[in-house]
Amino acid sequence: MTLGLIGGAIGVTAQAPAAHAxxxxxxxxxxxxxxxxxxxxxxxxxxAQFERARELDPRPVLxxxxxxxxxxxxxxxxxxxxxxxxxxxxxxxxxLALVARQIVDELDQALAAPAPPTxxxxxxxxxx
Numbered sequence: 001m002t003l004g005l006i007g008g009a010i011g012v013t014a015q016a017p018a019a020h021a022x023x024x025x026x027x028x029x030x031x032x033x034x035x036x037x038x039x040x041x042x043x044x045x046x047x048a049q050f051e052r053a054r055e056l057d058p059r060p061v062l063x064x065x066x067x068x069x070x071x072x073x074x075x076x077x078x079x080x081x082x083x084x085x086x087x088x089x090x091x092x093x094x095x096l097a098l099v100a101r102q103i104v105d106e107l108d109q110a111l112a113a114p115a116p117p118t119x120x121x122x123x124x125x126x127x128x
Contacts, residue, residue, distance in 0.1 A: 033049045034048075037049060038069065047066055063082050064082075067103075
């Protein structure tokens with residue numbers, strides 16, 4: 001019985017590095033695909049790939065990338081949420097954190113600005 005346990009443990013240990021390598025490869029594929037889609041202006045599709053990569057390995061940079069897809073789509077409130085999440089995790093001296101702080105400041109200003117009118121807005125006819 002002891003041999004069976006040892007053999008089972010060895011088998012699990014031998015498989016663990018292979019499983020980790022597969023997961024790392026899947027992460028890299030999702031990250032690269034997300035980057036390609038981002039560069040092509042396909043924000044929602046890029047975000048889906050970055051979210052997939054984050055499921056495999058929750059690296060902070062993915063929060064920044066997800067935030068950037070929302071910002072490019074014009075969803076400034078959601079972009080701000082993800083940049084703030086990134087800043088919570090990122091180190092203070094992280095160069096990308098400096099960029100994220102600047103973007104959050106810009107988003108705060110944009111979100112505080114009055115919204116443009118919507119609906120049927122008629123321009124008054126000039127009178128002489």
